[in-house]
Amino acid sequence: MSNEYKDYENFPPEISVEEFDRIDENFEKHTFSDRYNRRKEQNLRAYRKEMLGFTSRSFVKVAVAAAVLIIATPFAVNAATNGELFQRLWGNAGKKTIESHEETFVEEEKVDENGKPNEITVTMPKVEYVETDEEKADELIGDKVANETTEIQIGDTKMTVLSIIRDKNGIVAEYTLEKEGGVDCLNYSELDNETKGAWLNEDSNILFSFNEGAGKIYVDLEKSTADKLYCYEYMVDNRAGFDGDDIPLTSSEVITDHLTLSYTVYKIPRSEINNKLAENPDADYDKEFILEENSVNIPVSDEIESTTFTSKEGGSLEISPIAMNVDLNQGIDFSNTFDGDPCIDNVYKMEITYKDGTTYLISAVKHPYDTGSTYNPDEEVASYAYICGSIDNHVITLFNRLVDVEQIEKITINKTEFTIE
Numbered sequence: 001m002s003n004e005y006k007d008y009e010n011f012p013p014e015i016s017v018e019e020f021d022r023i024d025e026n027f028e029k030h031t032f033s034d035r036y037n038r039r040k041e042q043n044l045r046a047y048r049k050e051m052l053g054f055t056s057r058s059f060v061k062v063a064v065a066a067a068v069l070i071i072a073t074p075f076a077v078n079a080a081t082n083g084e085l086f087q088r089l090w091g092n093a094g095k096k097t098i099e100s101h102e103e104t105f106v107e108e109e110k111v112d113e114n115g116k117p118n119e120i121t122v123t124m125p126k127v128e129y130v131e132t133d134e135e136k137a138d139e140l141i142g143d144k145v146a147n148e149t150t151e152i153q154i155g156d157t158k159m160t161v162l163s164i165i166r167d168k169n170g171i172v173a174e175y176t177l178e179k180e181g182g183v184d185c186l187n188y189s190e191l192d193n194e195t196k197g198a199w200l201n202e203d204s205n206i207l208f209s210f211n212e213g214a215g216k217i218y219v220d221l222e223k224s225t226a227d228k229l230y231c232y233e234y235m236v237d238n239r240a241g242f243d244g245d246d247i248p249l250t251s252s253e254v255i256t257d258h259l260t261l262s263y264t265v266y267k268i269p270r271s272e273i274n275n276k277l278a279e280n281p282d283a284d285y286d287k288e289f290i291l292e293e294n295s296v297n298i299p300v301s302d303e304i305e306s307t308t309f310t311s312k313e314g315g316s317l318e319i320s321p322i323a324m325n326v327d328l329n330q331g332i333d334f335s336n337t338f339d340g341d342p343c344i345d346n347v348y349k350m351e352i353t354y355k356d357g358t359t360y361l362i363s364a365v366k367h368p369y370d371t372g373s374t375y376n377p378d379e380e381v382a383s384y385a386y387i388c389g390s391i392d393n394h395v396i397t398l399f400n401r402l403v404d405v406e407q408i409e410k411i412t413i414n415k416t417e418f419t420i421e
Helices: 003-008 017-023 033-040 047-053 076-080 084-090 134-141 190-194 270-279
Strands: 068-070 101-111 117-124 149-154 157-166 170-178 206-210 213-219 228-237 258-266 290-299 307-310 316-319 323-327 349-354 359-364 384-389 394-399 408-413 416-420
Touching (some): 084 170, 149 258, 170 213, 170 394, 190 213, 206 213, 213 384
Antiparallel strands (some): 068 149, 101 117, 170 228, 213 228, 258 290, 349 359, 349 408, 384 394
16 A cells, blocks of 8 residues: 555445445446356355346256347448447437436435435446447448347347347447336336446346346437337456456357357246245245246357557557457556555546547546545546456456547556557
């Protein structure tokens, strides 16, 4: 720890677990603990209870479901819609720049001596979206878009996967969810889009996920209706997120020539099953309550190429038009951070500077947490689609706009500059 922050060795205040969890909610950071915990307890009966509570990456048996595959001419989707695909995935169609502001969260379960619920006020960062240059988007993505439409019936909800685009670190999927009378399998809102994304509703009876990655679901509120949601899911490829894990990825968790969409349909809402498991944790409800459990192969195109940038201090990162993977283990200045550790919580600035002098400020965080910070921007910024830390101290970012890698002059991580090899 630097001398500047010795006074904060005993800094952590007395706060509740709930308050602690709220601290970085607006930054959408994730450290892939789900898989670690799943593997650690995979032989325990509690496994099924965990799987009902959140989106698991491998809750599916070997059965493969039939799906309707509609083949489209490569790139025809974007051409036919005048670039709408790229505008919605990486532009400002269906999205608007959000200035930094405060949000107040009420904890109904926590009350003071007067019976008033506890309130937490959080300063949300600025999220900027920009218009996509359609010709440049065509140039950067080329034929690396898979738009062979796949329809999957998941209980009474129809999922239609429209397109998949990927590089070696990130995956972007575009799909719709349809249900007559209203789609109820997701909880979603403007605030969810701004923070951690839409999440699976425990009061519904279905689960679904892509096996090969995990991330954030953005629901296009401008285009969606109650009966049909337009969703864009920004995921970190498992190969990047779990690189360095002492437990190798299984074949079902790694992209080959397809993605795998796995789903489970239950006879009753998952929340009711969770209640039963709370009463009897040793019960095995698979046969009793699972109505259908299947997987569907989703076609993919080749990966978009990534380019390596290095720093004079020996650091390196990989970047493509859609994502960036930064190795935090060496060559990055963490001297002005709270504890000096090479981790995502100590990355306080990421910025791309182009050869023409323009910049893309990916993230800017007052650091370390308003305790005499030497980096104190006018406002915090989180202009990305998704960000997470990996097991081996990398930080992977999926951009909210397309990046022209050939026009990059430098990339700044904290105070360290990276240039092309």
